[in-house]
Amino acid sequence: MRAAVKLSLLCVTGESVIAQIVIDRVSHHYRPRHGRDVLALDQVSLDIAEREFIALLGPSGCGKSTLLYLLGGFLPTQSGNISVDSKPVKGPGPDRGIVFQHFALFPWKTVRQNVAYGLEKQGMPKDERDRRAKEYIALVGLQGFEDSYPSQLSGGMKQRAAIARTLAIDPSILLMDEPFGALDAQTRSLMQSELLALWRRSPKTVLFVTHDVQEAVYLAERVVVMSARPGRVKAIVDTRLDHTDPALFKSRVFIDKVDEIWNLVRDEALKAQTETSG
């Protein structure tokens, strides 16, 4: 499996690269309060190059979010290794920014205070903080809402604020946990193209967790398809597309890719369903 993964990386970039993120045979058990242990991830291995946009796709319960949390350092690695820039992951840090599905904005802080939070932790002086925060707030299109509280914003606006907050600390890696899952369909597609635009502007390594095949194909350069629980890497599909094509969603290439990946996912989705209802 490792050889195959390394090979795919080779093919993508055309040259041998040292991956920025190395996930090596990671397994993870969940230990709930009552009941028995659940194996969430089973010997997952994955190499990710710098500035790659990767989607982690799979049915619910396949452990894709768990993998993200392990990478983020929020969960301790139980077996296997995860390293970033050749250093093992020991805990959370500003090099790996995270964006959650339900925004996780601090409700008692204004948008500006939220966005400036990470900068405050880095010891930036107040004036510079406010300036940087304003910059990023404008970048995501929320100018004028600096002094609003999250409870006054719509879902899409909250997610923009969350993204601004994470981008403000300029992490080299962006971890996104189904960030558009809580938004309505129209807002979601707007946010998708805006995310791509942002990524093009200042390229970062992005790990994007989703269960939406179209979203994954549209956004990512490679889609990692995961199996139903316990999560394993089932396949990795190259999904580089020509985003300048205005009719991209109707193009042959796009539809074929979605079809290919959906076929891979379908069995897993069925398996996941029977497991929960069984």
Next chain:
Amino acid sequence: MARWFGWRSVAWLSAAVLLAAWEIFARSGAVTPFMLPALSVVLERIASDAASGELLQGLGLTLYRSLAGFAIAACAGILLGVLFVRSRMVRWWLDPIISVGFPMPKIAFLPIITLWLGFYDVSKISMIVFDAVFPVITATIAGTMSVEKELIWSARNLGASERSLLWEVILPASLPQLLTGLQVALPISLIVCIVAEMKMGGIGLGAAMMNATRFADSPGVFAGIVEIALAGYALVKLMEWIRHRLLRWHAEANDEAHA
């Protein structure tokens, strides 16, 4: 089921640890026997009070007063709460009274009630009613107002009269919140009773404790605390059991995982 037992035994274990700590600390000499009599001494006192019949008398009277007051407060509170929701007039009068009365330390009115009603049970029970009726009213209001419109419309549609609507639909539907109000009122009844007894004297757990204080009878005071704590605990548990029985049909009753 086994899980439920497990959680329960932890609670007993920690209680046992605390009681053991009391005994050890009291005997250690770190504090005088006056400040903290040993648990064994206190238990001895309780036993001798029980044997002499004093405990039964005092506890009996205190419980009688508390429960009488509680019962009256419960009936009056539910009645007023229902009237509040149904009658504009009642609502107009009661709303400011409740709004102002709720956060007031109603115990301050004890001397006035004593002035009007004397030093016997009547005044104690009246004080209890005055204090305990408020949470019952507010809970009843909240409960009856939150009964889903659809339930009422369905019942009306099926031909229910106003009276049967009240007894057979609204009250059962608002039962969970009603019971919560009662669960708040019960400890209040006990507390107010004890404070009234402390002030007015006579026979009762509160009065006995004040007596003990006057005679610097430390084990007596602590015995009183333990007795009241146990009485309070028993009443709270009784209420919880009643709630469980009455609400068996309600989803909430099936949730055994408290806290």
Next chain:
Amino acid sequence: MKSASRYLPLVLLALAWEAVSRLGLVSELALPPLSHVIRAAIDLVKSGELLKNGAASLYRGMAGLALAVVIGGVLGILMAWWRPLRAIVNPAVEMFYPMPKSALIPVTALWLGFGDASKILLIFLGCMLPVTLGAYNGARGCERVLIWSARSMGASRWRVLWDVVVPCALPEMLNGIRTALALSFVLLVSAELIVAQSGFGYLIGFLGEGGTYDAMFAVVLTVAFLGFVADRIYQWIMQRVLRWQE
């Protein structure tokens, strides 16, 4: 501001009181006319009695409450954050929860006499529980993703406690403090009625025994009114602090 007309029934009751008493429908002794009560209140203020006892009561109440809020709040949040502490303190909390705190009036008097100290201790002990419970539940309910977001932005473990857990716990803790505020009044008045030589409660008893019922009514109403006003002011403060909520 809710329309003042909401309180109109109370004004009517006040007028009815005055009428009933003046007309002799009820003995003037049992129910002095409201006008007499007001006059007595003014006299009490003039003579300094009301203010002197009021100051004593307020001092005790605020001191006890402040201690309960600070120590109870810190305890509650730390209990939610740190398992060993929770294991140690939890049994104590469970045991004291159903106990009527007023039962501690005699024992605090036994320990510390009839002065300020016993009341402050009583209020501290009695009011700590709702504050601790509120802080604990509020801190426990803090969403994991908020803590993780802060950590990923460079906050250390202890920093997160202050930056995230405390603000998260604030709404519930403030509710607990509101309960504690009302409870502090009750405990204060109860204790002062029974085991005190100064303060509002003592004054009420003293005036009652002396037969000056209009003055007694005056102090009772003053205390009741203060309890109501304190709650209203607190609610206003709470709303301002929590203005970020919907």
